[in-house]
Amino acid sequence: MKRYPIxxxxxxxxxxxxxxxxxxxxxxxxxxxADLEGMSNCTLCHDLxxxxxxxxxxxxxxxxxxxxxxxxxxxxxxxxxxxxxxECHSDHHGRKFDMVRFDEDNFNHNLTGYKLEGQxxxxxxxxxxVPDNIHDRDLKKxxxxxxxxxxxxxxxxxDYHQKTMSDDCAKCHNIEAFRPAPKFDHDExxxxxxxxxxxxxxxxCHEMTTKNGKEFQLFTGIEFADCVACHEDPHSDKxxxxxxxxxxxxxxxxxxxxRNFNHNTTDFTLKGKHKSTDCFSCHDRNRDAKTIFxxxxxxxENQCIKCHEDFHKGKFGNDCAKCHQESSFTSMxxxxxxxxxxxxxxxxxxxxxxxxxxxxxxxxxxxxxFSACKNCHEDYHKGEFLKNGTAxxxxxxxxxxxxxxxxxxxxxxxxxxxxxxxxxxLATPCFACHVSEDRWTxxxxxxxxxxCHNNIHEGFMEAKFLPDNKCESCHITASWATVDxxxxxxxxxxxxxxxxxxxGECHFKEVPGKEEKNQVFKDLDQECFKxxxxxxxxxxxxxxxxxxxxxxDSADWFPRQFDHDKTxxxxxxxxxxxxxxxxxxxSIVDGKSFVDYKIEKFxxxxCHQ
Numbered sequence: 003m004k005r006y007p008i009x010x011x012x013x014x015x016x017x018x019x020x021x022x023x024x025x026x027x028x029x030x031x032x033x034x035x036a037d038l039e040g041m042s043n044c045t046l047c048h049d050l051x052x053x054x055x056x057x058x059x060x061x062x063x064x065x066x067x068x069x070x071x072x073x074x075x076x077x078x079x080x081x082x083x084x085x086x087x088x089e090c091h092s093d094h095h096g097r098k099f100d101m102v103r104f105d106e107d108n109f110n111h112n113l114t115g116y117k118l119e120g121q122x123x124x125x126x127x128x129x130x131x132v133p134d135n136i137h138d139r140d141l142k143k144x145x146x147x148x149x150x151x152x153x154x155x156x157x158x159x160x161d162y163h164q165k166t167m168s169d170d171c172a173k174c175h176n177i178e179a180f181r182p183a184p185k186f187d188h189d190e191x192x193x194x195x196x197x198x199x200x201x202x203x204x205x206x207c208h209e210m211t212t213k214n215g216k217e218f219q220l221f222t223g224i225e226f227a228d229c230v231a232c233h234e235d236p237h238s239d240k241x242x243x244x245x246x247x248x249x250x251x252x253x254x255x256x257x258x259x260x261r262n263f264n265h266n267t268t269d270f271t272l273k274g275k276h277k278s279t280d281c282f283s284c285h286d287r288n289r290d291a292k293t294i295f296x297x298x299x300x301x302x303e304n305q306c307i308k309c310h311e312d313f314h315k316g317k318f319g320n321d322c323a324k325c326h327q328e329s330s331f332t333s334m335x336x337x338x339x340x341x342x343x344x345x346x347x348x349x350x351x352x353x354x355x356x357x358x359x360x361x362x363x364x365x366x367x368x369x370x371x372f373s374a375c376k377n378c379h380e381d382y383h384k385g386e387f388l389k390n391g392t393a394x395x396x397x398x399x400x401x402x403x404x405x406x407x408x409x410x411x412x413x414x415x416x417x418x419x420x421x422x423x424x425x426x427x428l429a430t431p432c433f434a435c436h437v438s439e440d441r442w443t444x445x446x447x448x449x450x451x452x453x454c455h456n457n458i459h460e461g462f463m464e465a466k467f468l469p470d471n472k473c474e475s476c477h478i479t480a481s482w483a484t485v486d487x488x489x490x491x492x493x494x495x496x497x498x499x500x501x502x503x504x505x506g507e508c509h510f511k512e513v514p515g516k517e518e519k520n521q522v523f524k525d526l527d528q529e530c531f532k533x534x535x536x537x538x539x540x541x542x543x544x545x546x547x548x549x550x551x552x553x554x555d556s557a558d559w560f561p562r563q564f565d566h567d568k569t570x571x572x573x574x575x576x577x578x579x580x581x582x583x584x585x586x587x588x589s590i591v592d593g594k595s596f597v598d599y600k601i602e603k604f605x606x607x608x609c610h611q
Contacts, residue, residue, distance in 0.1 A: 027094065028094040029094040029095055029096060030094065030095075030096050030097055031093050031094060031097075032093055032095065032096070032097060032098075032099045032100070032101050033097050033098065034101060035047075035093055035101075036097065046058065047059070053086070053088070054086070054087065054088045056086055056087050059087040059091075060087075065138075065141065065149055065150075066149075070083070074115055075114055075115060075149075076113050076114045076115075078115075079113040079114070079115075081110075081113055082113065090104075102146070102148075106127050109127075116151075116153050119177045120176060120177030120178040120179075121177055121178060121179065122177050127148075130151065130158055131147070131148050131151065135151060135152075135157060135158045136149075136150035136151065137150065137152065137157070138150045154169070155169075155171035155172065155175075156169055156171065159171070160216075162180070162216075162217075162218075163218075163221065164213055164214060164216070164218060166220070166221065166222045166223070167221060167222060172185070173185060173186075174186040192226070193224075193226045196251045196252075197250060197251030197252040197253075198251055198252065198253070199251055205219075207224065207232065208220055208221055208224070228244050228245065229244070229245035229246070229249075230245070233245075236291040236292065237291055237292065237294075238292050240292075240296065241267075241295075242267045243263055243264050243267055246262070247259060247262045247263045247264060248262065248263050259281055260280060260281050263281075269299075269300075269302075269303075270298070270301065270302075270303050271303060273327075273328040273329075274327060274328025274329035274330070275328055275329065275330065276328050281295075284298055284309065285297055285298060303323075304321060304322070304323045305320075306320075306322040306323065307320055307322070310322075313331075324339055340358075346372075347370070347372045350402045350403070351401065351402030351403040351404070351405075352402055352403070352405050353402055361378065374395050375395055375396035375397060375400075376393070376395065376396070379396060381393060382406070382442070383442075383444070386443070386444055386445045387444070398410075399411045409432070413428065420449060421449045424479050425478060425479025425480040425481070426479050426480060426481060426482075427479050435447060435454060450471075450472075451471075451472070451473035451474065451477075452471040452473070455473065457471050457473070458521075459521065459523070462521040462522070462523050462524070463521075463523040463524070464523070464524060467487075467491070467492075467523075475487075485505055487505075493528075494526070494528055497556045498555060498556030498557040498558070499556055499557065499558060500556050506519075508522075508526065508533065509521060509522055509523055509526070510522070529547070530548075530549075530550035530551070530554075531547075531548055531550065534550070536548050536550075537596055537597075538596060538597070538599065539591070539594070539596050541596075541598075541599055541600050542599075551563070552564075570604065571601070571604050583597075585601065585609065586598060586599050586601070
């Protein structure tokens with residue numbers, strides 16, 4: 003006989019009885035679960051033979067399941083996690099039974115993940131847990147729910163600042179009271195409070211107004227670039243500089259203009275001794291705010307006699323600034339106004355910008371010997387160009403117009419010396435050869451290639467091909483890349499395609515992990531397979547070596563040396579007209595593709611159907 007589990011027997015017995023509801027159900031479901039009433043719905047909450055399943059509860063109450071998965075909220079706390087749902091939320095106690103029952107007065111709100119502090123600690127639960135504070139539309143419809151709350155201040159409170167400030171209220175406020183804002187530090191604002199500003203009531207700057215029908219106090223967008231944004235200008239807008247140039251925030255009467263006021267914004271720029279002169283040495287201190295510092299208005303910078311006594315009694319005119327400067331009356335200017343062409347030495351080129359004192363060491367009237375450059379200038383070349391004990395004058399190579407850094411020495415002149423320029427040397431800048439240790443030199447710098455260029459082939463090439471480090475044995479000055487070498491001098495004369503290959507292709511080998519290539523000139527292997535890939539694999543090997551020259555020559559890769567008549571299958575008749583690839587097909591061995599030339603079968607049926 004087939005045996006059934008005991009809970010099946012019990013279920014069948016229950017179903018066979020009359021008055022099913024009265025005998026099976028322990029009572030009516032609460033109003034929240036009323037739609038689940040009936041025998042056919044039992045397994046929506048119950049597992050046969052087991053207690054109510056938490057998993058089935060959470061399948062319906064997805065909002066709770068989501069919070070638990072996020073390890074957030076009351077049901078994810080360590081005091082609640084792991085309990086069965088029915089321990090707190092039992093049912094079958096009638097339609098009016100409230101399944102959500104707890105002691106609100108003694109409820110530990112910290113278990114929800116949101117700690118109640120300050121005013122939040124004493125407020126009634128229903129003041130916060132109301133539909134207006136719930137954003138989720140489905141949760142908002144639920145009666146007396148505690149779910150769906152946000153921990154952001156503005157989710158419950160009106161934005162007093164009406165989106166003019168950050169929505170993070172906790173940056174400035176705490177939970178004790180909205181006013182004052184104890185966390186706000188004015189030093190972190192763009193306008194830091196200094197001096198008397200610290201004592202001013204906030205409302206003096208942040209006016210109380212009404213916006214959108216509500217009380218409003220403006221804290222952003224207030225102009226403070228200059229004092230006049232808030233304060234009246236007692237000087238009637240006669241000064242372009244900011245108030246802070248002369249005044250401080252500690253007291254308006256404190257004057258600091260001597261250090262900070264930019265006098266250059268006026269028509270009189272302060273220079274030299276004028277910079278250290280006290281402001282009230284020139285200006286009358288006893289004027290009112292509207293006219294102070296205006297008593298010298300209209301006086302030009304060069305009208306020295308308006309303030310100073312004319313020591314020369316008018317003998318040299320009134321333009322003192324032509325000769326004197328503000329740093330000191332006895333300190334003369336460069337005398338740029340003086341017409342030097344009235345003397346025997348006309349100033350030209352770079353001499354025009356030279357300070358007079360550089361040449362006139364004592365009095366301007368003392369005579370100067372200007373017959374040669376060396377009378378004033380030191381011989382930079384340290385006698386390199388001496389001939390018969392006499393050095394040529396600087397003007398032979400240098401110009402007053404361009405200065406000493408420019409040379410008049412031409413390429414044509416260079417062709418007459420011991421090292422005529424040709425090829426790439428013609429395009430080489432002078433300093434590349436003539437500057438040594440940051441100094442120009444023109445003697446004993448060498449004329450051989452090795453004097454300037456390193457022999458990169460040293461140790462790699464036999465001396466007979468590079469005698470006495472003579473680079474010109476192979477290279478020319480037109481370009482280092484151009485090589486003129488007779489390869490017939492070696493044991494490997496270049497023929498066919500080899501004569502068109504650059505030297506570097508064979509003699510410079512790449513080394514993995516290194517930028518420089520290895521040079522190979524000695525004992526270079528001449529076997530084809532040392533440079534070229536053997537595309538035939540081992541088909542034509544003899545004694546482990548494939549001799550490419552049996553079929554190919556250096557003219558190109560065409561196998562013109564190959565004679566098919568010497569094979570086991572001489573070509574006759576129509577076979578002589580067939581292309582090689584019709585019979586010799588590609589094969590793949592060990593992942594490599596190559597053409598199979600070693601055909602084992604020659605019967606007609608092997609190729610023809």
